[in-house]
Amino acid sequence: MKNFRDEDALVREIARHFLPGSGRGLRLGIGDDAALWKPKPGFASILTSDWFLESSHFLREKHPPDSVGWKCLARAASDIAAMGGTPRCFLLNLALPAATSGTWLNGFLLGLRRAAKFLDCALAGGDTTRSQRILISVTVIGEIREGRELLRSGARSGDRLYVSGVPGEAEYGLRLFRKSRGRMNLKNEALRKHLYPEPRVALGRWLAERKLATAMMDLSDGLSSDLARMCTASGVGAQVDPGKLPLPHGMDRESGRQLALHGGDDYELLFSVSPRMVPRLPANFRGLRLTQIGEITAGSGVRVFGRNGKLEPLRAAGWDPFRQKK
Amino acid sequence: MKNFRDEDALVREIARHFLPGSGRGLRLGIGDDAALWKPKPGFASILTSDWFLESSHFLREKHPPDSVGWKCLARAASDIAAMGGTPRCFLLNLALPAATSGTWLNGFLLGLRRAAKFLDCALAGGDTTRSQRILISVTVIGEIREGRELLRSGARSGDRLYVSGVPGEAEYGLRLFRKSRGRMNLKNEALRKHLYPEPRVALGRWLAERKLATAMMDLSDGLSSDLARMCTASGVGAQVDPGKLPLPHGMDRESGRQLALHGGDDYELLFSVSPRMVPRLPANFRGLRLTQIGEITAGSGVRVFGRNGKLEPLRAAGWDPFRQKK
Numbered sequence: 001m002k003n004f005r006d007e008d009a010l011v012r013e014i015a016r017h018f019l020p021g022s023g024r025g026l027r028l029g030i031g032d033d034a035a036l037w038k039p040k041p042g043f044a045s046i047l048t049s050d051w052f053l054e055s056s057h058f059l060r061e062k063h064p065p066d067s068v069g070w071k072c073l074a075r076a077a078s079d080i081a082a083m084g085g086t087p088r089c090f091l092l093n094l095a096l097p098a099a100t101s102g103t104w105l106n107g108f109l110l111g112l113r114r115a116a117k118f119l120d121c122a123l124a125g126g127d128t129t130r131s132q133r134i135l136i137s138v139t140v141i142g143e144i145r146e147g148r149e150l151l152r153s154g155a156r157s158g159d160r161l162y163v164s165g166v167p168g169e170a171e172y173g174l175r176l177f178r179k180s181r182g183r184m185n186l187k188n189e190a191l192r193k194h195l196y197p198e199p200r201v202a203l204g205r206w207l208a209e210r211k212l213a214t215a216m217m218d219l220s221d222g223l224s225s226d227l228a229r230m231c232t233a234s235g236v237g238a239q240v241d242p243g244k245l246p247l248p249h250g251m252d253r254e255s256g257r258q259l260a261l262h263g264g265d266d267y268e269l270l271f272s273v274s275p276r277m278v279p280r281l282p283a284n285f286r287g288l289r290l291t292q293i294g295e296i297t298a299g300s301g302v303r304v305f306g307r308n309g310k311l312e313p314l315r316a317a318g319w320d321p322f323r324q325k326k
Numbered sequence: 327m328k329n330f331r332d333e334d335a336l337v338r339e340i341a342r343h344f345l346p347g348s349g350r351g352l353r354l355g356i357g358d359d360a361a362l363w364k365p366k367p368g369f370a371s372i373l374t375s376d377w378f379l380e381s382s383h384f385l386r387e388k389h390p391p392d393s394v395g396w397k398c399l400a401r402a403a404s405d406i407a408a409m410g411g412t413p414r415c416f417l418l419n420l421a422l423p424a425a426t427s428g429t430w431l432n433g434f435l436l437g438l439r440r441a442a443k444f445l446d447c448a449l450a451g452g453d454t455t456r457s458q459r460i461l462i463s464v465t466v467i468g469e470i471r472e473g474r475e476l477l478r479s480g481a482r483s484g485d486r487l488y489v490s491g492v493p494g495e496a497e498y499g500l501r502l503f504r505k506s507r508g509r510m511n512l513k514n515e516a517l518r519k520h521l522y523p524e525p526r527v528a529l530g531r532w533l534a535e536r537k538l539a540t541a542m543m544d545l546s547d548g549l550s551s552d553l554a555r556m557c558t559a560s561g562v563g564a565q566v567d568p569g570k571l572p573l574p575h576g577m578d579r580e581s582g583r584q585l586a587l588h589g590g591d592d593y594e595l596l597f598s599v600s601p602r603m604v605p606r607l608p609a610n611f612r613g614l615r616l617t618q619i620g621e622i623t624a625g626s627g628v629r630v631f632g633r634n635g636k637l638e639p640l641r642a643a644g645w646d647p648f649r650q651k652k
Binding site for chain 1: 376417421424450451455468544647648
């Protein structure tokens with residue numbers, strides 16, 4: 001496939017991969033100065049924007065381009081799911097080296113289109129330019145029925161703490177990916193979760209619509225870091241029983257716990273539920289495991305039950321681009 | 327000023343520079359997974375997102391950090407003005423080398439805050455990470471009364487073609503800036519326009535509210551490139567009389583014309599007006615010059631009157647990151 005030598009041609013190539021930009025609230029999509037959007041009556045808009053950068057978030061030579069396309073949209077859409085909303089459209093800012101505007105771009109757009117279809121989320125616009133590294137910034141616009149949004153700040157002492165899925169699984173998948181040297185078994189759940197995470201839109205919407213949770217956020221940097229943020233926002237503390245954490249398949253208990261507590265990139269939902277709502281929560285939501293892992297406490301800070309059964313402070317040791325060396 | 331070693335601290339520092347994120351339709355700003363936004367009743371949302379990258383759009387060592395802060399928001403907001411809308415809030419994606427997270431960041435945030443105040447546009451959220459170069463992606467959300475948006479596609483044969491301000495002035499300012507070697511006279515209009523452009527929000531809104539224009543867009547890449555896009559979108563042609571183009575102060579006629587036709591970064595408005603509305607258009611709108619520079623024709627393509635008085639095709643020779651060598 002040839003490389004692009006003209007910005008308008010590149011924009012046409014991007015637009016060609018997607019449905020005409022309208023419907024579902026999007027009144028005018030790609031092709032003008034800006035997009036026009038209006039949610040359903042009685043709904044408000046949710047706005048979120050995320051980086052996805054070569055070298056920081058993916059490796060150009062190692063990650064399949066279609067995984068880059070899928071994941072850049074999926075992880076941004078996860079922030080919409082984290083409030084209980086539904087993603088509806090997105091803006092793609094893409095900066096490319098000339099050498100990647102052919103075959104790499106094609107694979108990227110195929111993955112992005114698959115994610116857009118999976119999420120029922122239309123391309124609304126964006127910006128393209130040239131750069132030395134591949135730079136992606138994705139803005140997702142969603143909608144939520146007014147007053148139903150689930151914030152980080154709603155957790156109250158005594159609420160039970162839940163996670164969806166298997167926290168740490170994506171980080172385990174990253175380890176498998178690093179060892180894979182190009183031969184990847186996509187039937188492996190953890191590897192699939194690293195490459196093609198699925199934001200928990202249906203679960204988030206269900207919890208919000210039925211007012212089952214008091215606070216919610218997505219797990220992107222790791223449970224220890226993200227739960228600390230929820231506690232700060234809500235002005236509460238939390239205690240976690242690591243023995244209750246589901247472990248990634250194929251991991252021993254101790255390494256599994258470390259990954260579950262500190263591994264990033266999961267895009268599972270972390271939410272608190274008041275005790276009277278707990279009986280209404282199933283153990284599985286459409287095949288997705290929901291696990292009670294602890295509870296919200298008065299005070300501040302996150303503590304875990306250690307091996308001796310005593311509570312110990314949990315250090316926030318998830319992903320932080322400004323703290324970690326790579 | 328110290329550099330940041332922790333993403334949460336960086337986010338707090340950014341938030342500290344801005345008003346609490348609410349009001350004017352923004353119901354929940356920075357600090358949660360996503361922002362909540364709802365325009366006034368009877369209005370739709372306008373969405374746009376723009377790159378502003380070190381080396382491509384600004385030079386870290388040469389451009390004042392507060393100009394980078396001002397301009398990254400101003401140019402994205404210009405796309406909202408280009409549809410006749412009003413910018414209301416924005417998402418800031420910022421990736422920084424550790425060495426720029428102190429003094430440079432402070433200057434950047436001061437410029438960004440000034441632009442946000444000038445535009446009455448609130449910080450709604452975004453994303454931060456670390457990178458080798460300074461990377462900025464700004465998404466602006468605006469509002470427009472339903473049905474009043476001015477698109478690129480509305481121009482009709484016989485409409486008169488207008489520009490605001492002095493196209494080419496920003497490119498002239500860039501030349502002065504390159505020569506300035508650090509000593510800058512900010513009383514110079516062209517230099518100010520390169521460093522601190524002012525999107526034409528009031529003019530765009532006025533034209534849209536009064537239904538005075540048939541099509542509109544902003545001049546970001548240069549008149550020859552942008553007018554060609556308007557013509558393609560509208561399925562029309564255009565002819566331009568370069569003799570009518572206002573010239574940047576201090577330039578001779580021939581160089582001034584070249585800059586006016588092909589110079590980028592102006593963020594002026596280009597719009598078409600049906601002949602019966604022409605009498606309602608003033609020569610100045612609140613001190614901003616409005617100039618009739620030609621008209622929309624049947625057919626396709628942009629032509630200019632050459633020195634011999636004959637019409638010649640105008641090559642689209644504005645800014646294109648995929649075409650131009652730097």
